Amino acid sequence: MKKYLLLLFTVLSFANVMAQKNTDVSFQLQGIVNIPTYDSTNRMIYLTYQSKGQAVLDSTVIKNNKFHFKSTADVDVRATLQFTKPNTSPNALADPNSLYLYLSQSIVNINAKGYLRKAIITGSTTNDDYMVFKKPYLKIDTALRLLGWEKRRVKPEDTNQSKIVDAKIDSVKNHKLAQLSEFLSADITKPYAAEALQMYVSTDGSAFDLDKAQLFFDQLPKKQKITVLGKDITASLIKLKQKIVTINILKNVDFFDGYAQTVNNSVPRGVTRITNSEYLYQLNPSEIKQIGNNLKVKVTIKAGCDNYDRIGRVTLVVMPKGEKFDKEKGEQFEILRIMTPFMYRSRHPDHIPYEAQIDQMISTIKQTDKEMYLVTEVFGTTGAGQREVIGCDGSLLTFNVSVDLISDKKTTLSSEKAISLLSYYSLDGKDKTAGKNSKEIEFELSEDTKTTVLYLISSGHGAAEGGEEYNWRQHIIDLDAKEYIRIDMNQDCTPYEIYNTQPNGIYFGNISKERRSWCPGGPVPTRVINLGPQRKGKHSIKIAIPDAEFEKTDSKYLVSAYLITQ
CATH class of the missing domain: 2.60.40.1110 (Immunoglobulin-like)
Structure with missing residues (x-):
């Protein structure tokens, strides 16, 4: 019997080799x-x-x-x-x-x-399989064309609606990328895998991963690589690599239960674990030198054993040259805030991309007399996941996290300056110095400015009945004791529904009718307010949320703000 099995294995192996050669x-x-x-x-x-x-x-x-x-x-x-x-x-x-x-x-x-x-x-049975493979992508491409028409109908001055449509487009593209990635991971030797990879490379959603695309290409059968299609993919990958610089801040780093004792699992070189849910990375001069004229931060969250919505953020901390990291003493700039989705790790998509364009921080990061640190925090707990997610019994793993800085290779000098105002400040109504539900910050300009721009991130939290998690509140911004602008802080959650793979109390029915200050699976919007030219000297900004019910519902808004001047 053993000889028979060995002979059968040999015959099958030889047949497999011949199939790979494909005369x-x-x-x-x-x-x-x-x-x-x-x-x-x-x-x-x-x-x-x-x-x-x-x-x-x-x-x-x-x-x-x-x-x-x-x-x-x-x-x-x-x-x-x-x-x-x-x-x-x-x-x-x-x-x-x-x-x-x-x-x-x-x-x-x-x-x-x-x-x-x-x-x-x-x-042709292969062609029959090929047509089955193509069918769902035809529907996705139709949806993208419809969204493209919707985008063209948005008025140029309606930037808020434009961002909403952009988020919808990105969501559909990421859904396409997730399906292609799943197919390529399982069926890279299929005859039409090269076409699937070409589709992946040409889909510019925020979930696109250049390293993953290259890995897929390396795994293609040799005969697929030498085809016209294979050569087109090679040219596209080369072009993307020539254009894009990617600085890996975190690469597939495991985050653990924030309530548990700090784990001693190893971390990648250059990364420091502050807590189970917070990691530190220092940008070195050679990495900073690579940054060109544009810059975005990208966070990718892969599902672990926390199946509920949690908050995360990436903060730039600027320290004087030669000084060690001290978060409280450094200048803090929150550059991206995210909310994780309700996700079940064995369902797809099992990873979620978040991006923010942060061109305004390039001059700050390129200061040669400062030390630049990036702190990534994604708080989570596996208390529920251990009971509710298969394979998570006893696990403390909440998420697997990657953070990248992505830039082009063109560099010009910029004169922008950054002023930190608030970083993750808990506005909970207890401090009434500036009035009801308000926070006032004073700052000083060393010279007259051509432009002064306020960057604001704010999200409401508090899950008790009527809590601020379930509401959105208008924010009032005062500049030098005069009301400057009112901002509606609501967000359309529709683009992020696909990432919520576990049933929950938010994504059901028509989610587009339910506006919130944040969405599970989405980034918290960074609001950009142009304050115009400002005179040298002392100024003040007040942020007020008068309608919020903080003390009654044990709620708060987490507020970050900074200025960019030129």
Whole structure:
């Protein structure tokens, strides 16, 4: 019996190797098209396929609206069928009416009564599987086109609505990326994996991961890499790498229960664990030098054993040159605040991307007489997850977190200056010095400014009945004791519904009708308020939330604010 099993294993292994080599096989392709008689003279149809590792362009004349091809090809490499105007060669850009298909050792039939790309294909099981693979992405692309039209209808001055639509678009793109990533992780050797990877590389959602795209490409079968499609993917990856600089602050770092005793698990080099839910990284001069004209911070949260919505944030802490990190003594700038979704770790999407454009901080980070630290905090607990999530019994793992700074490679000098006002301040109504539910901050400008911009992050918390978690409140901003602006701090949660993979009391029914100051699975918006030019000297800003019910519901708003002057 053992000999038989060994022989069977050897035969299967040899068969698998032969399948990977995939020698060419004979194929036949025949079809019917519907070209009008007045336009049918000398019409050619072209077939591109791969044979002996090389791309082959074949052609034949269409006679009586019928055509036929017969040759040998690698049927696991995508073929392209295309016809063009008389006396022209195929050009996908000039005539995009192309049909992608997979050939077979049996006869493959094409029936194209209208557009070639809408033809009915029979006779190839690989092609049948390919069509099943493509179907959900056709729906996703339709949704993106509809959102693109919605975006074009937004008035240029309506920046708030523009951000809402952008978030919806990003949400759909990230859903597409999650599905493609899941497919590529499981089926990288499928004949149409290269096309799936091309779709992944060309989808610019915030969840796009260049390192993951490169890893997928490395895992593609060799014959897929040398195809025209494979070469296109290679060129796209090279272009992205030439354009983008990514500085890894945290790379797949495990966060643990914030209520538990601090764990002693190892952390990556350069990373310091402050607590189970808070980690520190210092930017070095060579990393800072790489930062160009634009900069964004990206946080990726992967599900662990905390299946409830939690708060997280990334804070830049600036210290004098040569001084060790001291959060309380440093200048603090919260650059991104997030809320984790209700997520069940075995369901997809199982990781959530958050991004914030922080170009305004480039000048601050590039100060040569300062030390730059980034603190990442994502608080969580596994008290419920240990009972409710399969495989989490006894686990303290809340989330797995990655943080990146992403920039281009172009650098110009900037004269912007940052002034820290508040960092994660708990506005809970107890301090009445500045009036009801208010906080006043004084600051001084060393010179007249051309522009002064206020960056504000605020989210309400308090889960008791009527608590501020369930509300949004108008914020009133006073500048130098005069009311300057009122801000509606509500947020549309619709774009973040897909990340909430565990049933909960927020995402049900029509979520677009329920406005909150924050959404599970979404970033807390950073509000940008242009205060205009300001005179040198002392000034004050007051932030008031008069309608909030703090003491009655044991609630608070967590407020961060800073100025950028020029």
